[in-house]
Amino acid sequence: EIVLIQSPATLSLSPGERATLSCRASQSIDTFLAWYQQKPGQAPRLLIYDASNRAAGIPARFSGSGSGTDFTLTITNVEAEDFAVYYCLDRNNRPPWTFGQGTKLE
Amino acid sequence: QLQLRESGPGLVKPSETLSLTCFVSGGSISSSSYDWGWVRQPPGKGLEWIGKSYYIGSTYYNAALKSRVIISVDRSNNQFSLKLSSVTAADTAVYFCASWSRCTSSSCYRLFGVDYWGQGATVIVSP
Numbered sequence: 001e002i003v004l005i006q007s008p009a010t011l012s013l014s015p016g017e018r019a020t021l022s023c024r025a026s027q028s029i030d031t032f033l034a035w036y037q038q039k040p041g042q043a044p045r046l047l048i049y050d051a052s053n054r055a056a057g058i059p060a061r062f063s064g065s066g067s068g069t070d071f072t073l074t075i076t077n078v079e080a081e082d083f084a085v086y087y088c089l090d091r092n093n094r095p096p097w098t099f100g101q102g103t104k105l106e
Numbered sequence: 107q108l109q110l111r112e113s114g115p116g117l118v119k120p121s122e123t124l125s126l127t128c129f130v131s132g133g134s135i136s137s138s139s140y141d142w143g144w145v146r147q148p149p150g151k152g153l154e155w156i157g158k159s160y161y162i163g164s165t166y167y168n169a170a171l172k173s174r175v176i177i178s179v180d181r182s183n184n185q186f187s188l189k190l191s192s193v194t195a196a197d198t199a200v201y202f203c204a205s206w207s208r209c210t211s212s213s214c215y216r217l218f219g220v221d222y223w224g225q226g227a228t229v230i231v232s233p
Binding site: 001034036038043044046049053055056085087089091095096097098099100101102 | 145152153154155157158166167168169202206212215219220221223224225226
């Protein structure tokens with residue numbers, strides 16, 4: 001079973017700064033990785049799929065990169081509404097899938 | 107656009123079976139374009155993938171829950187369900203149903219979307 005490790009656990013920034021979130025897989029998952037944003041009391045919201053494709057309606061300040069075992073979610077010019085918890089999800093074609101443990105952007 | 111809605115008891119006794127149903131609208135659960143599954147989130151903790159199922163089989167489960175969980179698709183009622191047996195307090199969580207498209211191309215994703223989620227159902231395990 002693939003394990004995803006996210007870092008850092010907490011990222012403290014001010015609005016306007018750049019956020020860089022990391023997700024590392026225990027073995028190669030090609031580009032089968034998604035990023036989600038979750039705010040309290042809400043369902044996860046898809047940001048990025050297949051490692052680098054922005055989901056419909058997601059602002060251009062969110063971008064994803066990586067392949068194999070190392071992935072990055074970048075938020076340029078963080079806005080107040082971006083403070084939330086971010087999760088990566090291994091969506092590889094050999095289930096089961098797994099979530100990373102999350103990064104809290106505060 | 108699919109819409110998903112969870113339904114089921116909010117309180118389950120320890121050792122009993124947790125049962126939730128996800129009603130699907132805006133599309134057919136018999137579509138070859140989606141997998142149907144469940145994710146949970148214990149209070150104050152992260153997301154945990156429970157499992158997913160395709161409408162004609164091919165069901166996959168989280169290894170840690172595999173011995174206790176069943177996900178099934180009900181084609182006649184356009185819904186799918188989760189059953190988790192022998193529950194303990196550790197199974198207290200918000201349970202989300204979700205559908206994930208089986209697309210591999212951008213044109214397919216544009217047509218079917220990438221994923222859809224229910225709003226979540228809180229289940230408490232307590233005597």
